[in-house]
Amino acid sequence: xxxxxxxxTLNIAVIPGDGIGKEVTPVAQQVLEKASEGVxxxxxxxxxxxxxxxxxxxxxxxxxxxxxxxxxxxxxxGAVGDPRIKAGILERGLLxxxxxxxxxxxxxxxTKLYKGVTSPLANPGDIDFVVVREGTxxxxxxxxxAVRVGTPNEVATEVSINTAYGVERVVRYAFELAMKRKKxxxxxxxxxxxxxxxxMWQRIVDKVGEEYPEVTHDYLHIDATTIFLVSNPSRxxxxxxxxxxxxxxTDEAGAVxxxxxxxxxxxxxATNEYPSMFEPIHGSAPDIAGKGIANPTAAVLSxxxxxxxxxxxxxxxxxxxAVEADIEELGSTKRSTEQVGKDILARL
Amino acid sequence: xxxxxxxxTLNIAVIPGDGIGKEVTPVAQQVLEKASEGVxxxxxxxxxxxxxxxxxxxxxxxxxxxxxxxxxxxxxxGAVGDPRIKAGILERGLLxxxxxxxxxxxxxxxTKLYKGVTSPLANPGDIDFVVVREGTxxxxxxxxxAVRVGTPNEVATEVSINTAYGVERVVRYAFELAMKRKKxxxxxxxxxxxxxxxxMWQRIVDKVGEEYPEVTHDYLHIDATTIFLVSNPSRxxxxxxxxxxxxxxTDEAGAVxxxxxxxxxxxxxATNEYPSMFEPIHGSAPDIAGKGIANPTAAVLSxxxxxxxxxxxxxxxxxxxAVEADIEELGSTKRSTEQVGKDILARL
Ligand SMILES: CC(C)[C@H](C(=O)O)[C@@H](O)C(=O)O
Ligand SMILES: CC(C)[C@H](C(=O)O)[C@@H](O)C(=O)O
Numbered sequence: 001x002x003x004x005x006x007x008x009t010l011n012i013a014v015i016p017g018d019g020i021g022k023e024v025t026p027v028a029q030q031v032l033e034k035a036s037e038g039v040x041x042x043x044x045x046x047x048x049x050x051x052x053x054x055x056x057x058x059x060x061x062x063x064x065x066x067x068x069x070x071x072x073x074x075x076x077x078g079a080v081g082d083p084r085i086k087a088g089i090l091e092r093g094l095l096x097x098x099x100x101x102x103x104x105x106x107x108x109x110x111t112k113l114y115k116g117v118t119s120p121l122a123n124p125g126d127i128d129f130v131v132v133r134e135g136t137x138x139x140x141x142x143x144x145x146a147v148r149v150g151t152p153n154e155v156a157t158e159v160s161i162n163t164a165y166g167v168e169r170v171v172r173y174a175f176e177l178a179m180k181r182k183k184x185x186x187x188x189x190x191x192x193x194x195x196x197x198x199x200m201w202q203r204i205v206d207k208v209g210e211e212y213p214e215v216t217h218d219y220l221h222i223d224a225t226t227i228f229l230v231s232n233p234s235r236x237x238x239x240x241x242x243x244x245x246x247x248x249x250t251d252e253a254g255a256v257x258x259x260x261x262x263x264x265x266x267x268x269x270a271t272n273e274y275p276s277m278f279e280p281i282h283g284s285a286p287d288i289a290g291k292g293i294a295n296p297t298a299a300v301l302s303x304x305x306x307x308x309x310x311x312x313x314x315x316x317x318x319x320x321x322a323v324e325a326d327i328e329e330l331g332s333t334k335r336s337t338e339q340v341g342k343d344i345l346a347r348l
Numbered sequence: 349x350x351x352x353x354x355x356x357t358l359n360i361a362v363i364p365g366d367g368i369g370k371e372v373t374p375v376a377q378q379v380l381e382k383a384s385e386g387v388x389x390x391x392x393x394x395x396x397x398x399x400x401x402x403x404x405x406x407x408x409x410x411x412x413x414x415x416x417x418x419x420x421x422x423x424x425x426g427a428v429g430d431p432r433i434k435a436g437i438l439e440r441g442l443l444x445x446x447x448x449x450x451x452x453x454x455x456x457x458x459t460k461l462y463k464g465v466t467s468p469l470a471n472p473g474d475i476d477f478v479v480v481r482e483g484t485x486x487x488x489x490x491x492x493x494a495v496r497v498g499t500p501n502e503v504a505t506e507v508s509i510n511t512a513y514g515v516e517r518v519v520r521y522a523f524e525l526a527m528k529r530k531k532x533x534x535x536x537x538x539x540x541x542x543x544x545x546x547x548m549w550q551r552i553v554d555k556v557g558e559e560y561p562e563v564t565h566d567y568l569h570i571d572a573t574t575i576f577l578v579s580n581p582s583r584x585x586x587x588x589x590x591x592x593x594x595x596x597x598t599d600e601a602g603a604v605x606x607x608x609x610x611x612x613x614x615x616x617x618a619t620n621e622y623p624s625m626f627e628p629i630h631g632s633a634p635d636i637a638g639k640g641i642a643n644p645t646a647a648v649l650s651x652x653x654x655x656x657x658x659x660x661x662x663x664x665x666x667x668x669x670a671v672e673a674d675i676e677e678l679g680s681t682k683r684s685t686e687q688v689g690k691d692i693l694a695r696l
C-alpha cells in the first residue's frame with residue numbers, strides 16, 4: 001500500500017468519439033492498464049463528445065469541457081466524424097479545435113511494415129519511418145471565406161498561414177527525432193508553386209540543419225513524395241512536412257504498410273504546456289461501426305505513444321512487442337475487436 | 349498535289365524546355381509526323397524557353413513570345429525545371445504562366461496500366477481512369493505573400509482562390525467525359541477541412557450531376573484517395589479535382605501504373621479560345637538528362653492527345669496502338685530514347 005502511493009497517477013481525458021472510435025478505445029485502455037501495472041496509474045475522465053452529443057444538444061466542444069480537458073495530463077481519442085453531420089462541423093469544431101487550442105504542434109505518425117502484414121506493394125522492402133506533420137498552421141487554420149454563395153458568382157478562398165515561429169519549433173523536433181533514428185530528414189513541400197511558404201520552410205530547415213551536422217537532409221515535392229512512397233518507401237527516415245501534406249502522405253503511407261489499421265499518431269504539445277493527444281490515424285469508419293469487427297491495433301499502439309511521451313519507455317515497449325507478436329502470428333486471421341484485445345492482453 | 353492542299357495545316361508551338369524535355373520532344377514530333385501523314389500537316393515553330401535561355405538573357409516568357417504562342421493552334425511541351433535555378437522561377441514564370449494565360453482550365457491526365465509494364469503493386473488489377481484536374485485556380489494562382497522574411501517573425505501565406513465559374517466549367521467537362529467512359533465521377537477534395545472551397549465544389553458537382561442522370565458520382569477526401577490509389581485503383585473512372593490535389597494524385601497514379609514515364613497530359617482550353625498544350629507529366633529529370641536514355645513514351649502519348657483534341661481520332665489511335673504494342677513487347681528492355689522512337693515508328 002505504501003508502495004502504491006509512490007506510483008504517479010496521470011489524468012487522462014478519454015474521448016471515444018464516433019463510430020469505431022467507441023469500440024477501439026476501451027480495448028486500448030485495457031491494454032494501457034495492464035502494460036503499466038506497477039509503473040504508473042491512470043485516472044480516466046470520459047468526455048462524451050462527437051456526433052451523438054451534437055445531435056442531442058448541439059454541443060461540439062463547450063468551453064467548460066475544453067477547460068476540463070486542459071487540466072488533464074493527456075488525451076486518448078478514438079475517431080471523429082459521422083455521415084449524418086455535414087463534413088467539417090465535427091472535424092473542425094472538435095478534432096482540429098483540440099489540436100489548435102492545445103497547441104499540439106507536432107503530429108507524429110510512425111509508419112512501419114510489421115512482419116505478418118501483407119503490403120499492397122509487390123516488393124515493399126523494409127519500411128520504417130516517422131512523419132513529423134505540423135499541427136497548428138497551414139491550410140488548417142480555418143482562414144478563408146466565401147462570397148455570393150450559391151450564385152454563379154461565388155468565390156471561395158482558403159488561406160494557408162505559416163509562421164517562422166510555428167515552423168522552426170517543428171523543424172527542431174524533427175531534427176532531434178532524427179538524431180535518435182537514422183539521422184536523415186526529408187522536407188516535403190511544393191516550393192516550386194507555393195513559393196512563399198515553401199521558401200520559408202526550406203530556409204528554416206537549412207538553418208536548423210546546420211546545428212545538427214550529423215543529420216543529413218533532402219527535399220522532395222509532395223507530388224514526387226507520393227511516387228517514392230510507392231516505389232521506394234525504404235528511402236525515408238524522418239519526413240517533415242506541413243499540415244495538409246502530412247495529412248495526405250500519412251494516409252498513403254498507412255496504405256503502403258497494409259492499411260491505416262496499424263497506424264497510431266500523437267498530437268504533441270512538446271513544451272507540455274497543454275496535454276498531448278493520442279489517436280489512431282484511421283477515421284470513424286461508419287461502414288463497419290457497431291459490428292464489433294474494427295481492428296483496435298492502431299488505438300492500442302497510440303497508448304504506447306502516450307506512455308513513451310511520459311518517459312515510460314519500458315511499458316511502451318511491452319505494448320509494441322505484444323502488438324508486433326500478435327500481428328506476426330495472427331495478423332492475417334479475421335478476429336473481432338474484443339478478440340484482438342484479448343490476444344494482445346494475453347501477451348503482456 | 350491538289351490533294352495535299354485539301355489537308356489542313358495546324359501550327360504547333362514546340363517548347364522542348366529543360367533536361368530530358370529536349371530529348372523526348374523531337375522523338376514525339378517524329379511519331380506525330382508519321383502517324384498523321386495524309387491526314388493533317390503540322391507547321392512547327394520552336395520556342396527556346398527554359399533554363400538555358402533564362403541563364404543567358406534572363407528571359408522566362410517574354411510578352412511578344414507569349415503573343416506568338418497564342419496565335420498557334422496547339423503547343424507541344426517537353427519539361428520545365430533546372431536545379432541551377434531557384435524552385436518556382438521557371439515553373440511559375442513559364443509553365444504555369446502558359447496554363448493561366450491560355451486559360452487551360454482542364455488538365456487531363458489519363459492513367460492506364462499497360463500490358464507489359466510491371467506495377468509496383470502486387471495485385472494492381474485493371475487500371476484505367478482519367479484525372480480531370482482544374483488548371484487555372486486554387487493554390488496555383490500565385491496569391492499570397494510574406495512579411496518579415498528571414499526574421500523570427502516571418503509570416504508566409506498562400507491563398508487558394510476558387511470560383512463557381514471556374515469550377516462549373518471543369519465539372520461539366522468531367523461529366524461529359526464520363527458519358528463517353530464508364531459513367532462514374534469521383535470528386536476528390538478535403539471538404540471536412542477546406543470547407544469554403546470544398547462545399548462549393550460539392551454543390552456544383554451535385555447540381556451539374558442532376559443534368560447527367562446516367563452518370564453516378566461519389567466523393568472522397570484527398571487523404572482517402574491516396575489509399576484507394578494503392579489498395580483499389582480499379583474503382584476509379586473519372587477523378588475530378590482541384591489544381592493541387594490533381595497534381596498530387598496524378599503522380600501517385602503514375603507510380604502505380606509503373607512510373608510517370610507512361611503518363612501524358614493535356615492542358616486543355618476546351619473553348620478553343622487559346623491553344624491547348626500537350627506534355628508528358630514527368631519533369632526534366634536532371635539526373636538522367638543528356639544521357640539519351642529518357643523514355644519518350646509519355647511525350648509520344650501526348651501527341652496522340654493532341655491529335656484527338658483536333659478530332660483526328662484514327663491517327664491518335666494509331667499512335668496509342670503502336671505504343672501499346674511496343675510496351676507489351678519491349679517495355680521491360682533497356683533502350684535508348686532514340687531506339688524507343690525507332691521501335692514505335694516502325695509499328696506505325
Ligand atoms: C478528420 C480530419 C480533419 C483529420 C485531418 O485532416 O487531420 C484526419 O484526416 C487526420 O489525418 O487526422
Ligand atoms: C512543375 C510543376 C509546377 C507542375 C505542377 O505542379 O503542376 C508539375 O508537377 C505538373 O504536375 O505538371
